[in-house]
Amino acid sequence: MTASATSAPAASAALPPRRRVRLPFSPWHLVLIPATIVLIFPFAWLLITSIETPAESLHFPPILTPHHLDFSNYPQALQAAPFGHFFVNSAIVAVTTVLANLVLCSLAGYAFARYRFVGRGLMFGLCMATLMVPFQVTMIPQYLITKWLGINLLSSVGINHIGALILPNAATAFGVFFLRQFFRTLPIEYEEAARVDGANRLVVFWRIVLPLSGPALSTLAALTFLDSWNNFLWPLIAINHTSAMTVPLGLATFQSAHSTHWTLLMAGNVMSLIPILIVFFAAQRYFVRSVAATGLSGV
Amino acid sequence: MVIFLFGLVPVAWSAVMSFQQNNLFSPNTPFVGLANYRQMLHDPVVGQAIEHTIVYTALFVPGTMLVGLFLAVAMNRKIRFINFYRTAAYATMAISTISEALVFIWLFEPTYGIVNYLFSLVGIPQQQFLSSTSEALYVIVIMTIWGWTGFAVVIYLAALQGIPAALTEAAAIDGAGRWATFRRITVPLLSPASLFLLVWLTINALQLFDEVYLATGGEGGPLNSTTVLVFYLYQQAFGGATFNFGYASAIAYFLFVIVIVVTAIQFRIGRRLVHYRS
Numbered sequence: 001m002t003a004s005a006t007s008a009p010a011a012s013a014a015l016p017p018r019r020r021v022r023l024p025f026s027p028w029h030l031v032l033i034p035a036t037i038v039l040i041f042p043f044a045w046l047l048i049t050s051i052e053t054p055a056e057s058l059h060f061p062p063i064l065t066p067h068h069l070d071f072s073n074y075p076q077a078l079q080a081a082p083f084g085h086f087f088v089n090s091a092i093v094a095v096t097t098v099l100a101n102l103v104l105c106s107l108a109g110y111a112f113a114r115y116r117f118v119g120r121g122l123m124f125g126l127c128m129a130t131l132m133v134p135f136q137v138t139m140i141p142q143y144l145i146t147k148w149l150g151i152n153l154l155s156s157v158g159i160n161h162i163g164a165l166i167l168p169n170a171a172t173a174f175g176v177f178f179l180r181q182f183f184r185t186l187p188i189e190y191e192e193a194a195r196v197d198g199a200n201r202l203v204v205f206w207r208i209v210l211p212l213s214g215p216a217l218s219t220l221a222a223l224t225f226l227d228s229w230n231n232f233l234w235p236l237i238a239i240n241h242t243s244a245m246t247v248p249l250g251l252a253t254f255q256s257a258h259s260t261h262w263t264l265l266m267a268g269n270v271m272s273l274i275p276i277l278i279v280f281f282a283a284q285r286y287f288v289r290s291v292a293a294t295g296l297s298g299v
Numbered sequence: 300m301v302i303f304l305f306g307l308v309p310v311a312w313s314a315v316m317s318f319q320q321n322n323l324f325s326p327n328t329p330f331v332g333l334a335n336y337r338q339m340l341h342d343p344v345v346g347q348a349i350e351h352t353i354v355y356t357a358l359f360v361p362g363t364m365l366v367g368l369f370l371a372v373a374m375n376r377k378i379r380f381i382n383f384y385r386t387a388a389y390a391t392m393a394i395s396t397i398s399e400a401l402v403f404i405w406l407f408e409p410t411y412g413i414v415n416y417l418f419s420l421v422g423i424p425q426q427q428f429l430s431s432t433s434e435a436l437y438v439i440v441i442m443t444i445w446g447w448t449g450f451a452v453v454i455y456l457a458a459l460q461g462i463p464a465a466l467t468e469a470a471a472i473d474g475a476g477r478w479a480t481f482r483r484i485t486v487p488l489l490s491p492a493s494l495f496l497l498v499w500l501t502i503n504a505l506q507l508f509d510e511v512y513l514a515t516g517g518e519g520g521p522l523n524s525t526t527v528l529v530f531y532l533y534q535q536a537f538g539g540a541t542f543n544f545g546y547a548s549a550i551a552y553f554l555f556v557i558v559i560v561v562t563a564i565q566f567r568i569g570r571r572l573v574h575y576r577s
Contacts, residue, residue: 025378025379026376026378026379028373028376028378029378029379029380031373032373032374032380032384035370035373035384036383036384036387036388039387039388039390039391039445039448040387040390042399042402042403042406042445043390043402045402045405045406045413046398046401046402046405049405057411058411059411060410060411060416061416061419062411062412062413062416132558132559133555134502134505134506134551134554134555134558135506136506136508136529136532136533136551136554136555137548137551137552137554137555139536139551140536140544140547140548140551143537144544226392226393229395230394230395230396232395232396232397232509232512232513233508233509233533236512236537237537247395248395248396248397248398249397251395251397251398251401252397252513255397255401255513255516256516256517259516262405262408262411265401265405266401266402266405269398269401269402272395272397272398273394273395273398276393276394276395277390277393279393280389280390280392280393281386281390284386284389287389287392287393288389288453291392291450291453291454292453292454292456292457
């Protein structure tokens with residue numbers, strides 16, 4: 001921490017604007033414009049390459065402005081790999097995972113927050129312990145369990161089925177912990193009043209607690225969605241068939257099949273990026289608030 | 300139930316497996332005691348992987364924190380286009396590791412890549428980047444710093460906006476210059492956010508896998524020069540035809556212990572240096 005402090009060059013961080021010399025524009029633009037160019041350039045270059053002809057892309061010095069727009073890379077990429085199919089798989093996996101997390105984590109979180117039952121402390125402690133464990137420690141047993149479930153119980157949650165991407169993430173210790181902490185901040189008087197009026201516990205949960213939990217639930221939904229959509233290692237292990245691949249895995253497979261065909265690769269890349277960028281920009285507020293919330297509550 | 304099945308059971312199971320000889324060639328899985336762990340001591344690739352993991356973490360974590368702090372400070376003001384600047388940084392959060400890897404392989408392509416072109420403009424000789432054993436890991440560092448910028452900016456920006464203007468104004472009235480105010484007021488008040496980033500980024504850096512796999516075509520190369528611990532673990536378990544689950548589990552547990560120890564040290568040191576506002 002101290003290391004980051006000493007060498008940070010931006011000195012006038014939090015000074016109020018009234019002390020600044022009046023320029024026609026803020027001098028911070030001179031810092032922010034180049035920084036933004038560096039941040040955006042990979043996106044821009046990706047887009048430019050995707051509409052170049054293969055000959056233009058393999059040219060040195062690189063051609064920054066293509067002479068004519070060539071969109072044929074897109075249908076070609078679609079023909080070479082079923083991006084629409086990957087997209088549907090990713091969407092099913094992400095949406096189902098989000099819904100499952102909202103239901104299961106909120107129920108479990110509420111139970112931990114408000115109910116007294118035997119073994120509550122122990123169960124919550126065990127749940128928290130799994131938060132500490134890196135995925136790599138559990139991935140091999142998770143693979144074996146998934147394989148076993150698929151063979152012996154239900155083939156749609158087994159290896160090479162998208163169910164295998166949903167079930168292990170259907171409830172997360174993080175989600176339970178996060179919602180429990182939130183439920184504990186709600187004033188208990190509302191719930192008690194409803195109970196006195198004769199509502200049973202599920203009704204209280206459904207009618208009183210959930211409507212008050214919008215911010216926490218949307219935060220969990222946003223984080224779960226991004227995690228699920230961009231997950232790579234687990235799908236890489238669990239899925240081999242093209243039919244069950246998600247967007248990241250499909251794109252990686254596409255890459256190894258066309259490793260030097262840059263225009264085609266970038267067209268595929270653009271197509272896989274557009275859906276998630278649209279979702280991200282549409283819900284940017286929630287994503288940013290979610291990440292900020294983990295940061296502020298994290299330590 | 301789900302957390303139990305996919306959370307707790309596997310932890311115990313892989314602990315057991317790390318003491319077994321468990322691969323495709325052994326139909327029953329005999330206990331072999333510490334043999335898997337002993338094998339790690341004599342495996343030269345494990346040594347390399349540890350070295351690469353340390354180098355990567357030592358560059359990636361401070362790099363991301365500095366870039367994040369710098370940009371957050373620059374963006375913590377109400378000027379024109381500020382929302383555009385912020386969105387540009389946030390957008391890096393949405394991009395998947397494979398999209399990121401594909402773009403960076405192309406940017407750093409040795410023959411036609413644009414980075415080599417920029418180098419040629421300022422007279423730097425052409426580099427091999429991801430095809431070079433001495434440069435590939437650094438390209439991955441740059442790539443992941445770019446990918447995590449949005450995250451670090453969000454964390455620091457949220458923390459900066461939590462600092463009351465009264466504090467920095469008071470310092471200014473007392474005659475503190477801008478740098479002194481930043482150094483003595485802002486940075487200490489940001490220390491909880493810094494500790495969070497330090498811990499979070501380190502945990503993620505120790506578990507680096509996606510970028511290595513994707514930027515090196517699943518090889519960890521050239522010549523193992525980017526093989527980090529998790530990548531080697533993956534290779535042992537799923538990369539070849541042998542399914543070396545026992546040995547891979549031992550590597551996983553070794554990593555687990557490292558993560559716990561490093562995190563504990565960071566919290567311990569952090570507790571002394573972090574200033575919480577009461």
